Amino acid sequence: MKSHYPLVVIGAGPAGMACAISAAQHGVEVAVLDAQASPGGQIYRDVAKASNKKQRLLGGDYAAGAKLVKKFERSNAHYFTNASVWYLDNERNIGVTQDGKSHRLTADAVVIATGARERPMPIPGWELPGVMTAGAGQVLLKSAGVIPNSPIVLAGSGPLLLLVAQQYLRAGVTINAILDTTPKANWPKAKSLLPHALLATEYFLKGAQMWAAIKVARVPIYKEVTNIQASGDSSLKQVSFDSSGNSNSIDTNLVLLHQGVIPTVHMAQAAGCKTQWDDGQQCWQVETDSWGQTSRDGIFSVGDGASSGGAKVAQISGELTGLQCAHTLGEIGRNARNKYAKMLWRYRKRHDSI
Amino acid sequence: MFKRIDGESTAEVSIMLDGERINVPADISVAAALLLRGEQHFRNSEIDSSFRAPYCMMGACFECLIEIDGRKNQRACQFNVTEGMNVRRQLAVPQSEDVK
Numbered sequence: 001m002k003s004h005y006p007l008v009v010i011g012a013g014p015a016g017m018a019c020a021i022s023a024a025q026h027g028v029e030v031a032v033l034d035a036q037a038s039p040g041g042q043i044y045r046d047v048a049k050a051s052n053k054k055q056r057l058l059g060g061d062y063a064a065g066a067k068l069v070k071k072f073e074r075s076n077a078h079y080f081t082n083a084s085v086w087y088l089d090n091e092r093n094i095g096v097t098q099d100g101k102s103h104r105l106t107a108d109a110v111v112i113a114t115g116a117r118e119r120p121m122p123i124p125g126w127e128l129p130g131v132m133t134a135g136a137g138q139v140l141l142k143s144a145g146v147i148p149n150s151p152i153v154l155a156g157s158g159p160l161l162l163l164v165a166q167q168y169l170r171a172g173v174t175i176n177a178i179l180d181t182t183p184k185a186n187w188p189k190a191k192s193l194l195p196h197a198l199l200a201t202e203y204f205l206k207g208a209q210m211w212a213a214i215k216v217a218r219v220p221i222y223k224e225v226t227n228i229q230a231s232g233d234s235s236l237k238q239v240s241f242d243s244s245g246n247s248n249s250i251d252t253n254l255v256l257l258h259q260g261v262i263p264t265v266h267m268a269q270a271a272g273c274k275t276q277w278d279d280g281q282q283c284w285q286v287e288t289d290s291w292g293q294t295s296r297d298g299i300f301s302v303g304d305g306a307s308s309g310g311a312k313v314a315q316i317s318g319e320l321t322g323l324q325c326a327h328t329l330g331e332i333g334r335n336a337r338n339k340y341a342k343m344l345w346r347y348r349k350r351h352d353s354i
Numbered sequence: 355m356f357k358r359i360d361g362e363s364t365a366e367v368s369i370m371l372d373g374e375r376i377n378v379p380a381d382i383s384v385a386a387a388l389l390l391r392g393e394q395h396f397r398n399s400e401i402d403s404s405f406r407a408p409y410c411m412m413g414a415c416f417e418c419l420i421e422i423d424g425r426k427n428q429r430a431c432q433f434n435v436t437e438g439m440n441v442r443r444q445l446a447v448p449q450s451e452d453v454k
Contacts, residue, residue, distance in 0.1 A: 042412060053360055118410065118414075126409075127406065129394035129395065129396075130355075130394065135410060139431070144382035144383065146358055147356065148357075149356060234394070234395065235395075264414070
């Protein structure tokens with residue numbers, strides 16, 4: 001690892017990979033620091049080593065990540081694995097630890113692409129063994145090929161919950177119930193955004209397919225669920241909840257919770273980048289211009305770590321940020337940058353509309 | 355509680371868990387390996403001694419802390435098992451109960 005790179009990208013999910021590929025293509029010397037052992041971030045976690053069976057289980061979106069990973073591995077980017085960044089300041093000084101050894105480096109431009117994490121969903125008993133997140137289920141499946149072998153409960157709201165349900169049903173896992181906490185009031189609000197969202201019909205189709213899989217498997221779905229509690233002695237035994245005015249409880253030793261994902265903004269905050277509270281998403285986001293430039297000179301933030309948009313938006317945004325870095329570092333002129341960016345803006349608008 | 359899907363590699367490594375030699379699938383995290391064995395008790399909470407196990411599996415929650423090769427408080431979900439790895443669960447209750 002050198003002590004200086006023109007561009008350092010932190011994170012190797014879709015945004016980080018796309019950014020590094022794009023910048024490297026335009027002649028920028030770029031180092032990618034990845035806390036994981038292989039590229040993909042969370043969404044494409046371990047996609048390069050995934051068996052055909054696993055790819056079929058996880059679905060087309062996951063398998064598509066393999067293409068991006070291949071492109072990244074073939075690029076000229078210097079890729080550092082098991083490299084955990086623990087320091088970043090507004091002058092782009094970076095502290096990173098790899099294999100127990102600390103390194104300090106500097107960069108002319110830094111791109112923070114550290115992604116998102118699940119919105120914590122504290123419920124009574126959430127510290128019990130057997131209470132995990134939907135994302136945890138995903139990691140177990142993607143990285144270890146591990147799935148539950150006894151009936152489970154899914155609880156919360158959001159697309160990832162449905163995706164996990166669909167994948168688990170495909171894998172033969174029994175789902176005893178889905179506890180949908182989406183409040184009744186949200187549906188009319190969502191409907192008002194419908195015309196705008198129809199620009200991204202494929203997302204709707206995917207959502208419809210997920211619901212269909214759940215209906216076909218006759219998984220009991222409880223709506224407008226509130227007051228979820230997990231109980232047990234040394235581990236989870238039961239989940240109780242209210243739904244449509246009734247109290248219920250279900251015996252289970254595994255419940256996966258989910259309330260959407262939120263940007264992990266710590267690194268941007270540590271570097272002094274401005275963040276803003278987004279009321280619609282109920283989370284902090286990094287303030288950036290449309291190229292991903294934050295309020296700190298030379299520091300960019302892109303992908304789900306800046307604001308939640310999903311993998312496709314992250315990839316497109318990453319490529320745009322890579323272009324901008326190539327431009328600010330003097331490798332391509334403004335016209336060339338704009339020429340490459342034009343198509344990307346259009347793609348991003350479509351995916352963002354959902 | 356957990357099992358492996360078909361089609362995964364059958365490679366294994368042997369590790370020590372609390373002094374006992376066990377065989378686990380290679381190339382998976384310590385957390386996944388323990389969960390696969392039905393292990394639901396990774397550590398005792400330092401505050402109330404309750405049993406704790408992984409929650410997020412991605413390094414954000416710090417619930418899966420375990421001792422690996424003599425280093426305490428390692429996130430079990432962040433390290434893959436290696437041949438001969440020495441894993442110890444952190445089961446000690448606070449030393450200074452009376453000083454609380």
